[in-house]
Amino acid sequence: MDTSNSTLVILITGTSKGIGLALAEHYLKLGHVVYGCSRSEAAIDHDAYYHFALDVSDEKQVKSLFSAIRKQHKGLDVLINNAGVAAMNHAMLTPMDTVEKIFNVNVFASFLFCREAVKLMRKRPSGRIVNFSTVAVSFSLAGEAIYAASKSAVETLTRVLAKEFAEFNVTVNAIGPTPVQTDLIRNVPDDKIEQLLSQQSIKRLGEFADVINVTDFYIQPSSDFITGQVMYLGGA
Incomplete structure (x- = not known):
């Protein structure tokens, strides 16, 4: 798997805006084929982009x-x-x-996509799965019991699937972003954001480039010995 010299087929969920949109545009610029999905219609117009408007927790639509x-x-x-x-x-x-x-989208949909993805990845020499967690797990933030619990489940899912999918040369890892300026934190009070940032080693909001950097690392060919890991951004 060479992310610079060969064309990859990449599926990204939640590509209508925010991090998902930034990731899709990034990999399209690198010359890859990108499939995206969200509840809304496509936000990208590109010959190598294929969009599906669906509910990520609906098994029939996902299949x-x-x-x-x-x-x-x-x-x-x-x-x-x-x-x-x-x-x-x-x-x-x-x-x-x-x-x-929250559990339908964050946990059940993640499992569903992982399950279906490995069926296609096993037809390739190797595959990469990158799940999304959050620093809210490591910080045990008050007011985020359900969100943090759902992402804790994603982390456990990541570690177990890393073992189950290893026989197919498929790695499974996760990223735990610090808050990034997206709709996901739009309604979070400023004092809550500041409280969270104060717990980080690097006290700033995350940027799309930070997430893209870790994603690139996970999917590059030389990362084939890295699996079952969760990388928190910002020094969580």
């Missing part, structure tokens, strides 16, 4: 997406599970429909 990848490109090289939702609220004030939504 249809992977079927399209198999028919058109015969396999998949990279999956980036970027799609996610968050809610910041005291546990006593958190309704069950919020809990279900």
Whole structure:
């Protein structure tokens, strides 16, 4: 898997905006084929970009997406599970429909995409899966019990799948970003953001380039001996 000299088939979830959009544009600029998905229509107009408007937790819709990848490109090289939702609220004030939504998107969808992705990756010499966690896990932030719990589940999923998928030469790793200026933190009070940043070693918001850098590292050919790892940004 050579990210600079060969064309990869890359699937990124949540590509309508934010980190997912930045990742998609980055890999398109490098000459790769990118499949993206979100609830909304495509935000990218590019000959090598294929977009699917779907619910990432809907098994039927997701299977249809992977079927399209198999028919058109015969396999998949990279999956980036970027799609996610968050809610910041005291546990006593958190309704069950919020809990279900967060786990559906953050945990169940991540598992579903990993499961279907490895079926296509095993047709290739190797594969890469990158999941998304958060520094809220390591900081045990008050007000983020459900969000942090869902991402803790993603980390456990990452470590277990790394062992299960190793026989197919597929690595599974995760990134734990610090807050990045996206819609995910738009409604978080400034004092809460400052409180979080004060706990980091490097006290600034994350940038798209920080996330792209780690993603590039995970999927490069020389990272084939790295799996089951979670890399937190900012010195969490």
